[in-house]
Amino acid sequence: MKRIFLLVLALVLVFVFAGCAKRAVTTPVEQEAPKETAQKAAPVEQTPMEAEEPVMAKAEPKKVETMPVREITEAKSFQFGNIHFDFDKYTIREDAKPTLKSIADWLIKNRDAKMILEGYCDDRGTNEYNLALGEKRAKSARDYIVSAGVTKNRLDTISYGEEKPLCKEQTEDCYQKNRRVEFVSGKAGK
Amino acid sequence: MNTGVRCQVSGVSKKLFPVPCSLFTVLLLFIVHFSLFTAAEAKIYIDITSPAIKKLPIAIQEFSGTEGKQIADIIRDDLEFTGFFLCIDRAAYIESSAEAFNPKNWSVIGAEAVVKGTVIGEQNITAVVSLYDVFEGHEIFKKQYKTGKSAIRQLAHTIANDIYKHITGEEGIFGTKVAFVAEDEGKKGLYMMDWDGAGVKRLGIKGNFVLRPHWSQDGSKIVYSSERGGQWGIYLLDFTTMSEKKLFASRGLNIAGNFSPDGDEIMFSSSQDEMYGLYNLRISDSKLTRITSARWIEISPAVSPDGKLVAFVSDRGGTPQIYIMNRNGHDTRRLTFEGSYNTSPGWSPDNKKIVFVGRVSGKQQIFIISPDSSEPTQLTDKWNNEDPSFSPDGRFIIFSSDRNGDSSIYIMRANGESQKKITPPWLRAFGPRWSPN
Numbered sequence: 001m002k003r004i005f006l007l008v009l010a011l012v013l014v015f016v017f018a019g020c021a022k023r024a025v026t027t028p029v030e031q032e033a034p035k036e037t038a039q040k041a042a043p044v045e046q047t048p049m050e051a052e053e054p055v056m057a058k059a060e061p062k063k064v065e066t067m068p069v070r071e072i073t074e075a076k077s078f079q080f081g082n083i084h085f086d087f088d089k090y091t092i093r094e095d096a097k098p099t100l101k102s103i104a105d106w107l108i109k110n111r112d113a114k115m116i117l118e119g120y121c122d123d124r125g126t127n128e129y130n131l132a133l134g135e136k137r138a139k140s141a142r143d144y145i146v147s148a149g150v151t152k153n154r155l156d157t158i159s160y161g162e163e164k165p166l167c168k169e170q171t172e173d174c175y176q177k178n179r180r181v182e183f184v185s186g187k188a189g190k
Numbered sequence: 191m192n193t194g195v196r197c198q199v200s201g202v203s204k205k206l207f208p209v210p211c212s213l214f215t216v217l218l219l220f221i222v223h224f225s226l227f228t229a230a231e232a233k234i235y236i237d238i239t240s241p242a243i244k245k246l247p248i249a250i251q252e253f254s255g256t257e258g259k260q261i262a263d264i265i266r267d268d269l270e271f272t273g274f275f276l277c278i279d280r281a282a283y284i285e286s287s288a289e290a291f292n293p294k295n296w297s298v299i300g301a302e303a304v305v306k307g308t309v310i311g312e313q314n315i316t317a318v319v320s321l322y323d324v325f326e327g328h329e330i331f332k333k334q335y336k337t338g339k340s341a342i343r344q345l346a347h348t349i350a351n352d353i354y355k356h357i358t359g360e361e362g363i364f365g366t367k368v369a370f371v372a373e374d375e376g377k378k379g380l381y382m383m384d385w386d387g388a389g390v391k392r393l394g395i396k397g398n399f400v401l402r403p404h405w406s407q408d409g410s411k412i413v414y415s416s417e418r419g420g421q422w423g424i425y426l427l428d429f430t431t432m433s434e435k436k437l438f439a440s441r442g443l444n445i446a447g448n449f450s451p452d453g454d455e456i457m458f459s460s461s462q463d464e465m466y467g468l469y470n471l472r473i474s475d476s477k478l479t480r481i482t483s484a485r486w487i488e489i490s491p492a493v494s495p496d497g498k499l500v501a502f503v504s505d506r507g508g509t510p511q512i513y514i515m516n517r518n519g520h521d522t523r524r525l526t527f528e529g530s531y532n533t534s535p536g537w538s539p540d541n542k543k544i545v546f547v548g549r550v551s552g553k554q555q556i557f558i559i560s561p562d563s564s565e566p567t568q569l570t571d572k573w574n575n576e577d578p579s580f581s582p583d584g585r586f587i588i589f590s591s592d593r594n595g596d597s598s599i600y601i602m603r604a605n606g607e608s609q610k611k612i613t614p615p616w617l618r619a620f621g622p623r624w625s626p627n
Contacts, residue, residue, distance in 0.1 A: 088509070088531070116420070126533045126547050126554060126576050127401060127621070128445055129503060129510050131422075132487040135443040135461055158420055159443050163399050 079106070082180040083141060088125070090136035092144050100141060103183055104148035116156045116184040117141050122175035123162040134159030141181045233330075235303065235323075235357040236274050245276040246357060249301040252280060253317065254287050255309030257342055261317065264346035265305065267386065268364045269354065271610070272585070273603050291320070293327040303330070305353060313339050319349050321356055330356050343388055363581045363624075368588060369393075369403045369412050370599060371621040372613075378620075380414065380427070385581070385588075385601070385624065387612030395427065395434060402577055402621025403427075404446060406453035407495070409627045413437065413456050415446045424458050426473070437471060438478075447491035447502075457481070457491040457500060468502060468519070481519040490534060493517065494541045499561065501525065501535035501544055512546055514561055527564050532557075534577065538584045538604075539626075545578040545587055556589055558604070569606035577621045580604070588622045 080103055083096035092100065107113055119134030119141075138157035146152050167174040236246045250266045252259045269275040278301050285295035287306065296304050307319040315337055321330040333352060337345045347364040354362035366385045371378050372392075378400045380393040395416075403412040411428045423439030424446045438444055442461035447468070449456050455472050466488045470479040482488055484506065491502040501514050509530040515522040526532035531549035538545070541561070548557045548566065554574040557566040573593040580587055581601075588601050594611065599622045602609040613619040 124552065124554075125531065125549075128490050129487070129533045131401075131443055131445065132459075132461075132466070132489045136487060139461070139464075156420075156441065158417075158422075160399070160417075 079185060080183040082182050084176055085137050085179045085181075087122070087175070087179065088133070090133060090140050092140050096141070097144070100144045101148060104145045104150050106185075107145065107150045107154060113185055114154045114156070116158060116186075118182045118184060119157065119159040119161075120164065120178055120180050120182070121162045122178040123165060123168075124175065125162070127161060131159045131161035134161045137179075137181050141183075233323075237358075243274060245274060246302055247276045247278055247300050248303045248305065248357075249278045249280075249283060249296060249299070250305045251283060251285075251287050251307070253307035253309050253319075255317075256312065257315060257339075258287075258307065258309045260342060261309060261346040261349070262305070262307065264343060265350045265353065268347060268350035268362070271386075271601075271608060272354070272362075273608060274358065291322050291329070293322070293324045296322075296324045303357065307349075315339055315342065315345065317345060317349070319352075321353055343384065347384070360583060363583050363586065366582060366627065367625040368599070368612075368622050369405065369625065370590075370613075370619055370623065371400050371402055373618040380412075381617075381619070383613070385612075387599070387614070390614060390617065393427065395425075401445060403623055404448040404456075405623060405626050406449045407451055407626050408453055409625050411453070412623075413446045413449065415444060415458075424456070424471075426456075437473065445489055447500075448493055450493055451495060451497040457493055459489040459491060459502075468500070470517075481517075482515075492535050492537055492544075494537045494561075495539050496541050498541075501537065501561070503533045503535065512544070525559065525561065525564070526566065528566060536579045538580045539582055540584055543580075543584070543604075545580060547576050547578065556587065556606075558587075567606075569602065570609070575600075579623045581624045582626050586624075588624050590620045590622060 081099055083092070083099050085091075085093065103115070107115060117138040119136070119138030121130040121133050125133070135157065138159060142152070142155045142157055145155060162178075165178045166180070167177055236243060248269065250262050250269070253262050266277045270277045278299060282299045284299065285292060291304060291306060302324050304322040304324060305319065306322070307317055309315060309317045317335045318332065319335065320332045322328065323330050331352070335345055335349060344365065350364040351362035354360070354364070363385060368383050368385055370381050370383070372381045374392060377398065380395045380400055380403060381390060382393055383390045399417045401415040403414040405412050410430055411426055413424060413426045415422055415424055421439050421441065422444045424437045424444050426435045426437050427433075428435070437456065438458065438460070440460065440462040442463075444458060444460045444462065447457035447459065454474050455470055457468060457470050459466065459468050461467075466484045466486065467480050468482045468488055468491045470481055471477070481500075484504065487503070487505045487510070489503050491500050493500050498517065499514055500517055501512055503510050504513050505511070507524070510533050511524055512526045512532050512535045513522055514525050525544070526546070526548070529548050529550065532546055534547040536545045537543070543558050544561055545556060545558050547554050548568070549555070550568070554576050555568055556570045556575045556578045557568050559566040569587070570589070570591070573591060575589050575591045575593070578587050578589040585604055586601055587604055588599065590597050591600050596618045597620050598611050598617070599613040599619045600609055600611050
């Protein structure tokens with residue numbers, strides 16, 4: 001019995017020390033790395049710093065709230081697959097048309113539904129142009145759905161360019177996966 | 191790990207955290223300096239405007255005092271990067287720091303200019319620096335500088351600027367800053383650092399995504415695009431008040447271009463109303479003027495520093511190419527013809543060059559072109575190189591590259607020489623833009 005007690009005690013001590021050790025290791029790292037979030041830095045009540053230091057933290061801009069688009073995106077793609085595009089192009093390919101047609105049919109049946117079309121690119125190319133390309137891809141998809149009888153105001157578009165890739169390998173397979181439009185259905189986010 | 195200079199905030203919590211000292215380190219920096227001696231006539235030691243430059247051999251002696259070596263090293267690194275100086279190895283010096291300047295000790299090792307200095311103080315530092323002409327055997331200038339210990343790098347950059355000015359007759363860029371985008375906890379945020387990569391600081395601004403910022407010509411504000419709440423908007427950060435203002439947001443894509451020379455207008459691209467277009471927005475009264483209207487892509491407008499022309503990207507011909515037009519949208523002409531992908535134009539401060547990104551064998555590379563010619567010069571060739579912008583003196587280019595794995599920020603001379611990574615290895619960094627002052 002005593003041995004069991006000692007064993008338990010030993011285990012408890014191990015865990016306690018493990019906990020302490022872990023904390024002792026991580027805390028300074030967290031302080032050192034420039035990882036402080038803006039929320040911590042934001043309060044305007046901070047008193048100014050010492051004389052010769054520049055006074056900037058005081059009025060650091062408030063952190064911007066993250067918005068609901070991401071929540072919706074989690075629920076997407078279960079209903080509709082993505083459509084894909086050729087490199088540097090934003091024209092609708094033949095293989096995308098059945099998907100677009102089924103989305104149009106679904107929207108015609110579900111009159112309350114709205115949809116966000118998200119345009120994406122592979123990571124080759126420059127950021128700003130890729131954003132424009134993603135926007136054009138989303139708009140091409142939207143125009144196709146509109147031409148199938150859905151009113152334009154039920155469809156919204158946004159481009160993420162080369163941000164948020166589905167995969168990161170430098171292969172044609174992966175590039176193709178990333179050159180896409182995703183369809184997010186719901187109450188249109190906002 | 192280099193987290194750079196931090197400002198200590200003594201708040202209620204007494205907690206130390208990094209804050210953006212940014213360019214106001216320079217503005218508010220308590221550096222007192224005054225000339226103790228000035229040469230009667232200004233002599234130019236290196237004519238850096240000449241096409242064939244002979245590097246000036248210079249000796250930068252370790253300053254006396256505890257911070258003396260660090261200060262002298264920063265000055266040496268600053269001057270050496272310009273490519274106009276040949277810094278002679280300290281091992282070759284005959285004269286010690288404590289000894290008085292004797293031109294004979296320096297001419298034998300080939301030095302033509304010598305920098306000597308003393309540093310005193312621990313918290314409040316006073317540096318006295320002299321620059322000597324070895325041939326003439328006299329002092330070119332002597333100056334005293336004072337600052338707090340935390341601003342030692344700025345102190346060294348200020349001294350380097352003075353030396354550079356005396357030797358070349360031009361303003362140095364050693365006190366400039368870089369605004370850029372970096373990844374922080376999976377989100378992109380705006381950052382600031384010194385031009386040499388020291389003093390990396392977050393500006394505390396985050397959307398889900400932030401694009402590379404543009405400076406106003408007086409350096410008092412930046413404008414940038416950010417995706418927030420499912421919308422791309424254009425935002426302005428004013429450094430004098432450290433406040434952010436939304437300038438424009440709508441459905442579609444809105445991407446900020448740069449400021450007009452007076453800082454009261456910005457150009458941007460928007461697809462708010464089905465058509466792509468380039469717009470001019472006057473900030474003081476929010477007057478919005480549409481400049482172009484296109485069924486194709488038109489983005490990345492860059493107003494020339496003299497305010498006369500706009501370079502931008504359009505795929506009107508089937509591939510993205512750089513075009514130039516007048517500010518009012520007239521007289522559009524295509525600038526780039528080589529290759530199927532040319533984007534991201536940026537002007538040199540003298541309006542004579544445009545730096546841009548072109549695609550070569552599937553990789554992005556940095557090119558430079560004159561706005562009146564069609565003969566681009568390629569400056570990079572390793573992996574992808576993007577987001578170029580000129581230094582305020584037009585002699586250097588800053589850009590991002592993934593040549594060593596993750597994206598980092600690099601600087602080089604405007605002819606492509608001396609490419610050098612400046613961001614720390616732990617930071618994924620993109621979209622640098624050099625401050626104008």
